[in-house]
Every structure is written in C-alpha cells, then in structure tokens.
Amino acid sequence: MDATAAGGARRCAAADEADPTPCEGRRTAVTVLDRNGVQHTGCIHHTARLLASLEGARLHPSAAALPWACEVYCRAAQLPPFAWQVGR
DSSP, X not given: OOSBOTTSOBXXXXXXXXXXXXXXXXXXXXXXXXXXXXXXXXXXXXXXXXHHHSTTOEEOGGGGGSTTHHHHHHHHHHSOTTGGGTTO
C-alpha cells in the first residue's frame, strides 16, 4: 500500500494505492488485523475500507478502548469490498 496520494499528499499506511480518497483523522487512528495476523494501521476512513475488503479481517483488540473504533466498525459494515473500485 502506498503512503502518498496522486497529489503527493502523505496518506496512512492502510490506504490502498488504487484508492484515490484522502485520509480522515489521524493517520494512526486504528489497527486492523488481517486473517494472517498482519497489522495495518491507518486513518478512520481507510481502516474501515480495509476492514470491509479483507476476508477475515478484524479490529486489533486494543481498538476497543478507542472512541472511533465503533465508527470504523460501523462504516465497514456499510461498505462493499474494495469500495474504491465501485466509486464509493
């Protein structure tokens, strides 16, 4: 995953290089674990997209203490996998 957007602005590590949307909030807001246990830390917007896209992904257990973890979880539930490919 690329950390820079098309305009050269720095983006979070959870932003897919094909996803043109900007980050929202801190770039290290939430950590998502993929099914292999690999950690992906990013902003609220991109971790929600990642959570919706990776099969078997889940929020890192420490996210339960974060006020925006529920926001990430709820957003992910509303998104199709790879939302940037269908224009969302």
